[in-house]
Amino acid sequence: MRKLSKILSLALAVMMAAGAQGASLAEDASPSIRIFPVDRATILAGAVVDFKVEVNYSGGTADDVAVTLDGVPAVDVFGAATSEGITPEDGTYAMWEGVTFTRPGAVEVSVSANVNGITTEKTVAYTVLEAGEKKARNVILMIGDGLAQPTRTAARIMSKNLTEGRFNGYLNMDVMDVATLVTTSGIAALVTDSANSASAYATGHKTANNAMGVYTYNPNVDDQVGAKVENIIELAKRAGMSTGIVSTSEITDATPSAMFTHILKRSNMQAIADQMFLEGQRPDVILGGGAWWFWPSTTTGSKRADERDLIADFEGEGYAFVGSATELAAVDTASASRLLGLFNSGNMSPYVDKFIEKSPDILKGFDDQPSLMAMTKAAIDVLSQNEEGFFLMVEGALIDKQEHAMDWERAVVDTIEFDQAVGIAKDFADINDDTLVIVVADHSHSISVYGTIDTSKPGLEGLGVYENAKFPTYADEDGDGFPDVISPDITLAIGWGNHPSYYEDFRYHAVPSAPAVIVDDVAVANANGRAEDALLIAGNLTPEQPQEVHSADDVTLTAYGAGSSYFNKTLTDNTEVFFAMVNALGLNPLEFGK
Template identity: 50%
Template sequence: MYNPKMSVLCLSRCFRLLVALLVATSLMSGVTVSYAAYSAPKVPNINIMPIDRAKFLVGQKFDFAIEAKTDAPARAIEVLVNGKEAETFFGKQAVVKFDNMSTYRINEVAFPQTGKVTVTVTVKTEKGTEKRTVNYEVPADKIKKPAKNVILFVGDGMSLQARQMARILSKGITEGKYNDLLEMEKMSNLALITTSGNDSLVTDSANSASAYATGHKSTVNAMGVYADSTKDPFDDPKVENIIELVKRTRGMSTGIVSTANITDATPAAMLAHTRKRSEQNFIAQEMLNPLHRPDVILGGGSRHFLPKSVPGSKRSDERNIIEEFKEQGYPIATNKTQLKQAGTPDKLLGLFQLDNMDVYIDREVTKNPAVLGKFTDQPTLMDMTKTAINVLSKNQKGFFLMVEGASIDKQLHAMDWQRATYDTIEMDKAVGIAKEFAKKNGDTLIIVVADHAHGASITGTYHEKDGKTGREAVRIYANAGWPTFADADGDGFPDDPNPDVTLAVQFANHPDYYENEKFQDVPTSPAIMADGKAIANPKRAPQGGDLKVGNIPASDPSEVHSADDVPLTAEGPGADYFKGIMDNTEVFHGIVRALGLDGRKEKK
């Protein structure tokens, strides 16, 4: 009698037997069998910029460029955009050069309509024809009631674990339940953001911030551009960024605030276009360019604005960028006192350190003159955020403000989790100030996100109360108990960064270093260079730390970024866009959607 269940079972067994025989045969013959294997994509001979699957705001300007690397010089490059010749489609003539690396380029173009776009490139040489197709998207998604303002907070390197450390220290935990959440955690929408760049699994701050500013991928060290093959760091194909867009289309005010050098990667990516983030003198002078000149600039880094003859300057010329800003009507603040005295002018430049501003612990807790030097009156991130909002909100057309908690990243590179955590708390306090403003007005979207992660994780607690030191003083599971951070004045910052029971924070990607959970009174690098190789810094050794062998190349003396996804929280008009797992370029598209921007329009 026919039995369907027995027949299916027999077929299943036969299939498994067949697969086993195929695998055995292939192993004997030296053939490797792979099932659903992933292989890295081959680098195409035809490089089309913007890249495949790029997404554009309608009317957003960009440079369209093609590089064709062929064995024989190209004779012709034919480019079709949705079936039309590119020159006809864009209404501009291309600049074409033929060689073994042939190029085709049309600058300052845009897609005038929403929808799908297909670009087909055909390169003809003596040896034959090569062809490549890429696809773009110009979404038509609109918001019913747009936001008037957007405040983007970027906690540089602020992974999920960095938020958690800040929550533990700032809010406390009782019997396993947190006493409260951070301001950035009490927001309506949550998403996970992927962070990889165009050229690498693990990103740096320049191209990750550039993704937020342009909606396009870039490469390590680049911002506002697609990296081409030339050596010139200023000729790469550009993509219009958020500051340029809101100024051009809406006449909005704009601002950048950072605890880092203000020409550093994250603030610079909001406005600059260069293949090399290290071109900070160029970035400083580009801030004067009316196309993307912010109305408020607050942070560190005066060394890139001061003439070469001034002590501490890093410029190679005698340009005084500060004086040039004065000529444009910008009041200047160089310390916290002057920032308070500035009031609410229409625009403002504040530079409070030669380089990066000192971190919160050194500025506000230890106040060690050996660390601060002559910069003893630096504002907090809260001070700068409040001032920026007060100045920018005077514009009835709205504003875009980027605020960076920069040294979360810089202190995690130094494997100094205490300083990183206090700076995370400082940024959270700044988020609270923004939320208060938004609550009163109801027309502001606030986004809090990191640009990338770090491989730091909480293992348990650490204490030496029973005489144990080093790794034996790391308490795990039931032995961990709770850290003993205290906050007597209730300001959210622990009174002492080095209590008798602290967190045990350990790193996944690091150089040789001496692991020590104790707070360092003076910032100390985990490793130093000796004969071209990173070795553990002996200045950390006397504190009783165990030597840990590095797991990254010995050419790098600091901890490095990780490829982990990072959390994003948002609140306000347009926050509904942020949910699930999203590419980092989607942050830009959430911003322009919330503002209801249309790149085809020009301000009136």
């Protein structure tokens, strides 16, 4: 094998100069080798990716590192590496930025590294895939954040109810062309967060939690350099399509930003907002919360560290800006081709608070926020003017956030709101049969519907399981799809597989009441706002967790319209959602610009 160019030797020299503090550890340490993309990755032919090889070791010296692709030295395939540096374990890396794999089929990558006289080898295999023939002009990806299957069940019960065991109707997301189960784990942990999982949908590559659009195992280690992979918005833009993101969270939050961003830490929201404006990544329609990342630091409530007025920047690029439901409704969507709407400084409010409780303490002045349906409709109206088609991601973000807070009524009502937005996407697909609608969660939660509660009885007395679980008394007299009363006489008994210690009173909390609060770094059950006869349920999480956490359970995907048959399989890896979209749209980067 040939030695890898001077580039690696250079990095090694730097590393050796940096010190041999690990030398005592390293006498017999053989290196660990990491290759990005990772083993068994599928790569879209022509998509832009960074190819990166890390040789991790502490102390010692590396005198030979060789990288080959199908037996050909990497330098002969991609030229000299474009960057190199030190890994978190004092090893070395080389990266070839912005390369493409063009030939469909299998690729084998081999790395051989000699450190302290010990040779370690690693081989990974990729599949390079070309998109199939174009089937759809538009894709609408609808992500219910944390939309565990029981949340879909609970929403169907709350919205439609049952008579003699049969549902009186189905949700929009229940009536689709095809369903599959989706697995959600990332490359470094069994249980994913929303950054990693949304990134898998957006790029076709899994990464580590907190990272989006970049490969890394260690997003939280400083000075990491992620290996970028191209995302769906970049690809769609290169294809001349319009793109949009809609969410009820801060629009810089993980799920919407994974569609366009490349970042190691999802919490770096100012940088995400700045990336949102970069020409190659900039969505044409942006609707959600998180205005405080767009206001200059001089504006009260801004979270920016600089004077940049990002709203003004967007307006300078021809975006119509709206800040309320009323302003959104007034937009002439037939003439607007670019639209920025920010309806809250932070996350938008749950449906229950926006439209039912309307407590000023919770709305904090944001008393004119649009529904997810209104945002979805406006986005489709603007984007669908492009003859080349559009990609739109719509997120029901607060399903997840309310599940963390174990506030199932708010989570489930937000699921109904999300489902009505699904109905708008399906209506569009019915008129425009060249549209694919995908409804999926990014990960699960440990929520479960296990019976009913007669709330007229105290404490546990009203709990019914099996034959004593009488049907709940939800009604929808006004036909708006939402229950007339959030908490009727008989409501659902809902439990959680993981939780901090908390007081369970089986009651709806009109004013949200956190399950636990942190006292001296330890989560303590919160009695505030809970009934006197509430059960104290002992937590089964580590003591620093004040909220319910994600679970590794598979999630349900339902799809509708052109190209949906891609999901006609029992089990789907989360990365395949990207390829389903690319395949439906016939996105072939090798043909772009031809």
